[in-house]
Amino acid sequence: xxxxxxHILDLAENAIAAGAxxxxxxxxxxxxxxxxxxxxxxxxxxxxxxxAARVIDPFYTSRTTRKVGLGIPxxxxxxxxxxxxLQIDSKPGKGTTVNVEFQRSHIDRMPLGDLPETITTLVxxxxxxxxxxxxxxxxxxxxxxxxxxxxxxxxxxxxxxxxLAYIRSVLKEGVAEIQPDPSENVLLKN
Amino acid sequence: MPTVKSLDDLKKIREEAxxxxxxxxxxxxxxxxxxxxxxxxxxGARDTMKAILDTIEQDNLTGILVTQTGxxxxxxxxxxxxxxxxxxxxxxxxxxxPEVARRIVEEHIVKDQIVxxxxxxx
Numbered sequence: 001x002x003x004x005x006x007h008i009l010d011l012a013e014n015a016i017a018a019g020a021x022x023x024x025x026x027x028x029x030x031x032x033x034x035x036x037x038x039x040x041x042x043x044x045x046x047x048x049x050x051x052a053a054r055v056i057d058p059f060y061t062s063r064t065t066r067k068v069g070l071g072i073p074x075x076x077x078x079x080x081x082x083x084x085x086l087q088i089d090s091k092p093g094k095g096t097t098v099n100v101e102f103q104r105s106h107i108d109r110m111p112l113g114d115l116p117e118t119i120t121t122l123v124x125x126x127x128x129x130x131x132x133x134x135x136x137x138x139x140x141x142x143x144x145x146x147x148x149x150x151x152x153x154x155x156x157x158x159x160x161x162x163x164l165a166y167i168r169s170v171l172k173e174g175v176a177e178i179q180p181d182p183s184e185n186v187l188l189k190n
Numbered sequence: 191m192p193t194v195k196s197l198d199d200l201k202k203i204r205e206e207a208x209x210x211x212x213x214x215x216x217x218x219x220x221x222x223x224x225x226x227x228x229x230x231x232x233x234g235a236r237d238t239m240k241a242i243l244d245t246i247e248q249d250n251l252t253g254i255l256v257t258q259t260g261x262x263x264x265x266x267x268x269x270x271x272x273x274x275x276x277x278x279x280x281x282x283x284x285x286x287x288p289e290v291a292r293r294i295v296e297e298h299i300v301k302d303q304i305v306x307x308x309x310x311x312x
Contacts, residue, residue, distance in 0.1 A: 001231065001232060006231050006232075006236060009226070009231055009236060010228050010231050013226050013227065013228075013231070013258075013260065016260075017260055069228070070228055071228040114236075117236065117240055118236060120243070121226075121236055121239045121240070121243075121258075124243065124256055125224065125226075125239065125256050125257050125258035126257075126258060148197060149197075149200065152197055152200050152201065152204065153200065153204050154204065156203075156204050156207045156208070157255060159243070159246060159254055159255060159256040160203070160207045160252055161246055161247045161250045161251065161252065162203035162206060162207060163200075163203055163207070164243055164246060164247050165247055166199065166200055166203060168243075168247075
């Protein structure tokens with residue numbers, strides 16, 4: 001993965017697979033303390049302490065099609081390479097929170113990437129889930145909650161072109177307004 | 191499409207969509223599913239999804255349901271897209287980059303022309 005946004009997408013997929021009904025994604029850029037924090041919080045099936053500890057093992061996976069599960073081990077490695085860490089809080093029957101933190105200015109810290117498109121992907125293609133996205137940069141905050149939009153639309157699908165354009169523009173503008181460094185969205189070409 | 195931001199604008203969009211639905215005659219529904227396992231994401235599935243959504247938005251196509259699923263077990267063929275048009279048999283495509291994704295929407299879904307080069311045989 002070359003963007004943190006893709007890791008966020010991966011963590012959200014885990015939450016969906018865990019049967020979550022509400023998934024909250026928090027991204028915090030703390031410029032003062034030079035930290036970048038990501039949290040994916042779900043109310044799915046959760047894991048006992050033993051399973052939660054094994055998730056970091058690349059040879060542990062819940063899927064039956066393959067014997068490796070690389071999403072979380074690779075993210076943890078990326079965090080630790082940037083003076084950061086990954087930590088999982090989970091309770092069976094309650095849900096799971098994955099916390100990952102990086103030193104924001106670390107030279108090896110991969111760019112945040114395209115957050116608006118990532119959130120759009122989740123909201124449109126997993127409409128049965130209540131999505132909440134919170135993006136904080138120091139004192140500024142942008143919150144996207146898909147519930148008011150779904151209530152307003154009734155049974156009109158989210159993939160209708162007009163709705164799609166609406167969701168994309170709300171997310172793009174909300175993020176752009178507080179994002180400190182727009183070049184975060186662009187991958188540097190080698 | 192002008193940028194819209196308030197829920198009032200969304201009301202208008204909802205009314206337009208309802209009108210369109212009433213006007214539709216026998217246009218069948220289509221469902222596009224993009225595989226979003228870790229393997230798919232690493233292979234570019236998000237950009238594949240983006241291309242599908244871009245095409246829907248730009249060509250103003252209604253009636254296409256876009257969904258996702260987890261790893262389908264053919265990781266070396268990612269990104270993978272499954273298409274079901276109306277009552278027809280499902281078609282599974284592999285190595286769907288954004289260009290192929292656009293073709294799947296414009297040729298298979300809109301014109302019933304399967305993109306043969308990328309089909310994964312059952």
